[in-house]
Amino acid sequence: MNPTRERDVQSFESVVIRFAGDSGDGMQITGNQFTHTSAVIGNDLATFPDYPAEIRAPAGTRPGVSGFQVRFSSSDIHTPGDQPDVLVAMNPAALIVNIHDLKPGGIVVVNTGQFSDSDLKKAALAKSPLTDGTLSGFRVIEIDINKRVTEALKGTTLSSKEVQRCKNFYTLGLMYWLYHRPLETTIKWLEEKFAKRPELAEANKLAMQAGYNAGDIHELFQGRYEVLPCTSMPPGTYRNIMGNDALAMGLVAGAQLAGLQPFLGSYPITPASGILEALAAYKHYGVITFQAEDEIAAICSALGAAYAGCLGFTSTSGPGVALKTEAMGLAVSVELPLVIVNVQRGGPSTGLPTKTEQADLLQAIFGRNGEAPIPVIAASTPADAFETAVEACRIAVQYMTPVILLSDGYIANGAEPWMLPRIEDLKPFPVKFVEPNPEGGFQPYARDAKLARPWAKPGTPGLEHRIGGLEKAHLTGNISYDPDNHEFMVRMRQNKVMGIRESIPTPNVFGDSTGDVLVVGWGSTHGAITSAIEELRKKGRKVGSLHLRHVWPLPKDLDKLMACFRSVLVPEMNMGQMARVLRSEYPEQNIISYPKVQGQPFRTTELVKKIESLLEK
Amino acid sequence: MAEAQALTKKDFKSDQDVRWCPGCGDYAILNCVQGIMASIGVPKHQICFVSGIGCSSRFPYYMNTFGFHSIHGRAPAFATGIKTANPDLSVWMVTGDGDGLSIGGNHMAHILRRNVDVKILLFNNEIYGLTKGQYSPTSPQGLKTKTSPMGSVDRPMDPVSFALGCGATFVARTIDTHLKHMEQVLLAAAHHKGTAFVEIYQNCLIFNDGAFDAFAEKTVRDDKTIDLRPNQPMVFGKNLDKGLKVDGWEPRIVTAAEADVWRPDTHSPGPAFVMSQMDSNSTMPRPLGIFRAVAAPIFDASLHEQIQRAKSTKGPGTLEKLLHAGETWTVR
Numbered sequence: 001m002n003p004t005r006e007r008d009v010q011s012f013e014s015v016v017i018r019f020a021g022d023s024g025d026g027m028q029i030t031g032n033q034f035t036h037t038s039a040v041i042g043n044d045l046a047t048f049p050d051y052p053a054e055i056r057a058p059a060g061t062r063p064g065v066s067g068f069q070v071r072f073s074s075s076d077i078h079t080p081g082d083q084p085d086v087l088v089a090m091n092p093a094a095l096i097v098n099i100h101d102l103k104p105g106g107i108v109v110v111n112t113g114q115f116s117d118s119d120l121k122k123a124a125l126a127k128s129p130l131t132d133g134t135l136s137g138f139r140v141i142e143i144d145i146n147k148r149v150t151e152a153l154k155g156t157t158l159s160s161k162e163v164q165r166c167k168n169f170y171t172l173g174l175m176y177w178l179y180h181r182p183l184e185t186t187i188k189w190l191e192e193k194f195a196k197r198p199e200l201a202e203a204n205k206l207a208m209q210a211g212y213n214a215g216d217i218h219e220l221f222q223g224r225y226e227v228l229p230c231t232s233m234p235p236g237t238y239r240n241i242m243g244n245d246a247l248a249m250g251l252v253a254g255a256q257l258a259g260l261q262p263f264l265g266s267y268p269i270t271p272a273s274g275i276l277e278a279l280a281a282y283k284h285y286g287v288i289t290f291q292a293e294d295e296i297a298a299i300c301s302a303l304g305a306a307y308a309g310c311l312g313f314t315s316t317s318g319p320g321v322a323l324k325t326e327a328m329g330l331a332v333s334v335e336l337p338l339v340i341v342n343v344q345r346g347g348p349s350t351g352l353p354t355k356t357e358q359a360d361l362l363q364a365i366f367g368r369n370g371e372a373p374i375p376v377i378a379a380s381t382p383a384d385a386f387e388t389a390v391e392a393c394r395i396a397v398q399y400m401t402p403v404i405l406l407s408d409g410y411i412a413n414g415a416e417p418w419m420l421p422r423i424e425d426l427k428p429f430p431v432k433f434v435e436p437n438p439e440g441g442f443q444p445y446a447r448d449a450k451l452a453r454p455w456a457k458p459g460t461p462g463l464e465h466r467i468g469g470l471e472k473a474h475l476t477g478n479i480s481y482d483p484d485n486h487e488f489m490v491r492m493r494q495n496k497v498m499g500i501r502e503s504i505p506t507p508n509v510f511g512d513s514t515g516d517v518l519v520v521g522w523g524s525t526h527g528a529i530t531s532a533i534e535e536l537r538k539k540g541r542k543v544g545s546l547h548l549r550h551v552w553p554l555p556k557d558l559d560k561l562m563a564c565f566r567s568v569l570v571p572e573m574n575m576g577q578m579a580r581v582l583r584s585e586y587p588e589q590n591i592i593s594y595p596k597v598q599g600q601p602f603r604t605t606e607l608v609k610k611i612e613s614l615l616e617k
Numbered sequence: 618m619a620e621a622q623a624l625t626k627k628d629f630k631s632d633q634d635v636r637w638c639p640g641c642g643d644y645a646i647l648n649c650v651q652g653i654m655a656s657i658g659v660p661k662h663q664i665c666f667v668s669g670i671g672c673s674s675r676f677p678y679y680m681n682t683f684g685f686h687s688i689h690g691r692a693p694a695f696a697t698g699i700k701t702a703n704p705d706l707s708v709w710m711v712t713g714d715g716d717g718l719s720i721g722g723n724h725m726a727h728i729l730r731r732n733v734d735v736k737i738l739l740f741n742n743e744i745y746g747l748t749k750g751q752y753s754p755t756s757p758q759g760l761k762t763k764t765s766p767m768g769s770v771d772r773p774m775d776p777v778s779f780a781l782g783c784g785a786t787f788v789a790r791t792i793d794t795h796l797k798h799m800e801q802v803l804l805a806a807a808h809h810k811g812t813a814f815v816e817i818y819q820n821c822l823i824f825n826d827g828a829f830d831a832f833a834e835k836t837v838r839d840d841k842t843i844d845l846r847p848n849q850p851m852v853f854g855k856n857l858d859k860g861l862k863v864d865g866w867e868p869r870i871v872t873a874a875e876a877d878v879w880r881p882d883t884h885s886p887g888p889a890f891v892m893s894q895m896d897s898n899s900t901m902p903r904p905l906g907i908f909r910a911v912a913a914p915i916f917d918a919s920l921h922e923q924i925q926r927a928k929s930t931k932g933p934g935t936l937e938k939l940l941h942a943g944e945t946w947t948v949r
């Protein structure tokens with residue numbers, strides 16, 4: 001076939017594609033492959049997978065629709081975009097659920113092979129949206145992908161069911177053609193993935209190639225588009241990374257920087273399971289993973305391992321944290337290093353397992369019996385999860401304390417290019433265990449300058465001692481019911497955790513450092529906030545943003561930064577939990593909460609509108 | 618090892634005052650365990666006692682070893698974490714009928730099935746002691762307690778049956794009033810490779826005094842109990858003249874000469890289960906001793922073996938390798 005004539009190519013700065021289909025259609029794989037290829041050719045990008053909680057809701061129905069949105073760009077971007085430019089809909093349900101998000105005039109690619117009367121019925125549609133006017137105002141590309149794939153794979157040994165499962169690669173090929181992307185990265189991936197079933201690798205390659213060729217041969221589109229590599233990205237080595245993977249790598253790196261063997265005790269839960277899966281594959285890094293019988297055993301085993309000298313980790317989501325609470329109190333009491341990862345999801349109870357939310361903040365800061373202070377830090381983007389996990393490890397070992405590390409579903413499954421840190425920039429924080437037979441005996445509850453107690457590893461001669469959840473006497477650690485000692489120890493633990501302030505930086509303000517509105521955010525709202533501030537400053541607005549990694553204790557001097565603005569806006573995917581914390585810490589500041597609890601991340605446009613409404617006041 | 622050889626029972630007594638009620642069965646167990654520790658040849662800094670919550674769970678404080686008094690029911694998870702983190706440690710877990718079988722029943726099931734190399738001592742006093750006398754999952758039906766003033770309607774569970782059902786590789790039972798027997802059983806447990814589960818009948822003289830008198834009281838003990846000894850005939854009685862024979866699924870009393878030989882290592886735990894369910898309210902003796910002792914892969918060892926294998930096939934992981942895995946690209 002002839003290569004497309006160059007004059008047909010139109011260049012865009014940034015494009016958003018949403019792949020949507022049935023849960024069984026492989027949309028997540030398609031989206032991930034498109035992302036990966038775009039990363040490798042040097043686009044900046046951001047993704048937003050959005051899939052149902054059910055593994056396979058009834059095929060063809062609206063609840064069964066799985067979507068993957070990817071935005072790729074030749075300039076710096078921070079979010080997967082508010083509205084898709086292109087929607088790929090594999091069936092009527094996918095079309096009807098997503099069409100309202102598509103940009104006016106956007107392209108919609110529809111698989112007409114899945115639009116029979118029974119398909120429409122499954123999607124609860126009386127009329128076909130292809131003909132009833134639903135699609136007016138969009139550029140509609142109709143392709144019978146079912147048929148095309150069957151044709152392309154004629155002569156293979158695959159069953160017709162297996163053939164139909166290659167549809168997503170046809171779609172991917174088509175999009176690769178449209179956006180001028182090479183097929184190599186995906187071909188390599190297919191060969192590795194189906195090493196044991198080369199006929200499947202071959203079939204998917206054929207389907208992808210057929211989709212690619214279709215762009216040319218069938219003249220489906222008026223032309224091709226391109227999104228050039230992003231040149232504003234700082235120089236360095238990059239890889240495409242998802243939040244859960246970055247977080248898992250950060251835990252491994254953190255343990256290495258501390259000179260400790262990592263131990264993860266975990267129980268599968270959406271959307272945190274990816275961390276357990278990732279760490280289980282890192283055995284050659286010495287990682288011990290223990291898939292426990294439940295959430296409680298998961299944290300207890302990790303705390304036991306910490307007692308024995310490992311760096312203990314446990315990963316879960318909100319409902320799992322609820323179960324781990326008692327053991328977290330014990331970790332506070334026995335003062336051992338432990339990182340508790342909460343990949344937040346919509347709550348309460350089982351809530352929205354596959355959707356994102358930030359509503360576990362107060363649970364993290366305060367949710368235990370007794371005075372049980374635990375430092376809390378939060379990742380803000382998929383790549384940031386690496387550094388945040390390293391920071392969690394540092395705090396845990398330097399202060400001999402459990403640390404809660406917050407992520408969420410949006411970060412966990414989202415992807416972005418990650419500029420790899422240079423190894424020499426990762427500063428080690430080696431742990432020193434108590435030496436055998438210390439002169440003058442051993443005191444398990446003595447304190448260093450940071451108020452941390454010593455870490456004595458079982459197996460070390462002369463350090464035999466007992467610890468537990470009963471209140472301990474200062475220095476000796478023996479059981480003590482003494483009233484004064486109890487107050488002393490409560491204050492000691494509190495002061496230790498609040499003292500972490502001394503080792504954390506005050507965050508920089510992005511944008512204007514004085515002006516009308518300062519947006520204070522934490523966690524995964526980072527992208528949308530940054531984009532909104534950029535947009536408003538382009539319009540000449542005096543606005544800035546401040547993003548918190550350390551959410552408890554808060555860094556020093558936040559009040560000074562806030563005081564430089566007329567008002568402070570706190571957008572959160574909860575009912576205003578951080579706003580509540582900030583108000584209680586800084587009662588003199590004008591703090592405005594902007595809650596969103598839909599299981600969906602903030603859109604940049606929503607934030608821009610909200611900030612503008614404040615500017616008008 | 619020089620230290621280990623020189624150790625005596627005294628070396629294992631911690632400086633903490635023992636705070637059980639005077640006359641509690643726990644004292645006899647503590648005394649016995651301290652004696653055993655001196656004889657197993659493990660230096661005390663290599664020993665770690667782990668417990669949950671309850672009267673029995675104060676045990677670690679009284680041992681001059683490493684000790685972790687954790688939270689209610691969760692000791693198996695802590696013990697698993699500790700042993701897996703450092704398989705060189707000799708890890709012992711102390712629990713009770715409430716801690717180990719009620720609130721912590723789930724964890725108990727899983728440590729047993731995994732075969733983590735931990736020695737578990739379950740003090741069964743058929744009552745909640747620390748919370749001052751409520752019925753437990755092993756209390757007999759009809760037991761009148763503060764929370765069952767008209768008698769408990771719960772059906773009790775048998776700890777040995779439970780452990781066997783979970784696939785435990787070593788299951789034994791002994792009694793606080795029979796020091797010699799306890800010593801033998803605990804030594805066998807100490808030498809077992811894998812999880813060893815020992816139920817110890819323990820008298821709570823404050824809230825459930827005499828719970829085991831019907832068969833354990835010294836004057837009746839010989840006739841009302843039978844000691845299951847591996848590869849020995851199942852004989853009992855003051856003059857060792859009575860024996861047990863298992864016909865089909867039902868054990869019956871025969872003469873010593875006719876007694877079956879006890880095998881704790883049969884392929885199926887069936888015979889041990891039959892023994893654990895033998896109805897001792899009737900004329901049958903209550904079985905003590907070693908119900909089951911079989912070899913099986915050990916969890917912590919298998920896990921470390923995998924780590925070693927991964928290291929040797931993939932090469933030890935470095936930070937450089939960690940970050941640069943997968944496809945990367947460079948922006949200049």
Ligand code: SF4
Nearest residue numbers: 638641672746821822
């Ligand atoms: S309450 Fe019972 S079990 Fe607890 S210490 Fe007293 S006698 Fe022993």
